[in-house]
Amino acid sequence: MPTNVLAYAAHSPTEALVPYRLDRRDPRPDDVVIEILYCGVCHSDLHTARNDWGWSSYPIVPGHEIIGRVLEVGQAVTKFKAGDRVGVGCLVDSCHHCEACEHGEEQYCDGAVYTYGGVDRHDHSVTQGGYSQKVVVSDKFVLRIPDGLDLKGAAPLLCAGITTWSPLRHWKVGKGSRVAVVGLGGLGHMALELAKALGADVTLFTRSKGKEADAQRLGAEHIVLSTDPSQMEAVQSRFDLIIDTVPYVHDLKPYMPTLRTDGTLVLVGYIGALDSCLDSSPMVFRRRSVAGSLIGGIRETQEMLDFCGKHGITSDVEVIRMQDINEAFERMLKSDVKYRFVIDMASLKA
Ligand SMILES: NC(=O)c1ccc[n+]([C@@H]2O[C@H](COP(=O)([O-])OP(=O)(O)OC[C@H]3O[C@@H](n4cnc5c(N)ncnc54)[C@H](OP(=O)(O)O)[C@@H]3O)[C@@H](O)[C@H]2O)c1
Numbered sequence: 001m002p003t004n005v006l007a008y009a010a011h012s013p014t015e016a017l018v019p020y021r022l023d024r025r026d027p028r029p030d031d032v033v034i035e036i037l038y039c040g041v042c043h044s045d046l047h048t049a050r051n052d053w054g055w056s057s058y059p060i061v062p063g064h065e066i067i068g069r070v071l072e073v074g075q076a077v078t079k080f081k082a083g084d085r086v087g088v089g090c091l092v093d094s095c096h097h098c099e100a101c102e103h104g105e106e107q108y109c110d111g112a113v114y115t116y117g118g119v120d121r122h123d124h125s126v127t128q129g130g131y132s133q134k135v136v137v138s139d140k141f142v143l144r145i146p147d148g149l150d151l152k153g154a155a156p157l158l159c160a161g162i163t164t165w166s167p168l169r170h171w172k173v174g175k176g177s178r179v180a181v182v183g184l185g186g187l188g189h190m191a192l193e194l195a196k197a198l199g200a201d202v203t204l205f206t207r208s209k210g211k212e213a214d215a216q217r218l219g220a221e222h223i224v225l226s227t228d229p230s231q232m233e234a235v236q237s238r239f240d241l242i243i244d245t246v247p248y249v250h251d252l253k254p255y256m257p258t259l260r261t262d263g264t265l266v267l268v269g270y271i272g273a274l275d276s277c278l279d280s281s282p283m284v285f286r287r288r289s290v291a292g293s294l295i296g297g298i299r300e301t302q303e304m305l306d307f308c309g310k311h312g313i314t315s316d317v318e319v320i321r322m323q324d325i326n327e328a329f330e331r332m333l334k335s336d337v338k339y340r341f342v343i344d345m346a347s348l349k350a
Pocket residue numbers: 041042043044045047159160163182183184185186187188205206207208211245246247248250267268269270271293294295332333335339
């Protein structure tokens with residue numbers, strides 16, 4: 001018998017999230033049943049609840065920065081046992097045999113199944129996310145949370161952490177690299193911490209005054225107000241890699257000249273057309289690139305979690321009750337969060 005659990009769901013792009021009940025399946029042989037303790041609030045949850053990308057289905061239970069404890073496991077599961085501290089990110093399944101899957105890059109698999117709004121490959125049900133009491137996930141998509149990491153602070157690693165870690169690793173950031181991050185929000189603050197821990201010289205581009213002290217504490221050695229042309233001029237031809245986390249349409253032209261020859265600006269924030277904002281000349285004259293990057297694979301996510309365990313890296317979180325999610329979405333739109341909301345799922349029982 002499936003287990004009926006409490007959750008919060010959006011029923012249309014214009015309505016607030018409200019309490020909702022959903023069924024979690026009985027564990028299959030490879031499944032892990034997880035009691036959700038905390039769930040981070042990603043800007044993608046808001047984009048999905050409000051159908052910003054045009055592909056949302058309703059009702060939808062968002063949440064893909066899931067931290068919990070194992071309640072039980074299917075009979076074929078050997079990696080996890082009841083009581084283990086585990087996490088689930090943006091993916092819960094993939095095809096397992098394409099080139100992307102073989103390379104451990106399940107996020108680029110055509111059959112990748114997202115944690116919410118995806119379609120289960122076995123029973124064809126629509127997946128529902130972590131704004132809920134429990135989740136049931138195949139063991140291959142369950143991550144181990146290193147001992148010593150605070151569970152609340154670890155939740156955002158499952159999306160904000162891996163989404164910024166993956167490009168840092170792909171573009172081989174290390175000692176001596178010059179990295180810039182655009183936007184100090186959920187993704188941005190993880191990017192600062194991770195780039196710093198990898199040994200890079202780190203700069204923050206922000207349009208907001210007043211984030212300087214936080215940015216420095218998180219690892220930025222330099223802070224550039226992106227709305228000030230003289231500050232932008234001072235960092236021309238400086239960066240090997242820029243990680244751009246801005247969620248909405250914005251102009252890339254001011255950032256491109258700040259890349260060195262062969263430098264790359266990687267978009268992880270905005271998804272959609274930016275063509276009128278792109279000028280090829282800084283690319284042609286200095287072989288610069290504009291790229292994109294999507295979350296990260298499961299192996300890479302575990303690597304990132306283990307790195308964070310070793311270096312004591314967690315997210316700056318503001319813990320909220322499930323009932324406060326709609327206010328949290330509004331505050332996130334105003335960049336009024338330092339730097340990630342995390343829902344304490346115990347509040348859902350109340
Ligand atoms: N590629 C992926 O796999 C992936 C994974 C997760 C999330 N995402 C996407 O990444 C984006 C960021 O997510 P998040 O959770 O980090 O969001 P967030 O916490 O809201 O942070 C976004 C930051 O961008 C800056 N910003 C916001 N609106 C802006 C605007 N109109 N113009 C310029 N700067 C603006 C702000 O920083 P300042 O105040 O410092 O300027 C803000 O703090 C979202 O679109 C999300 O869907 C992508």
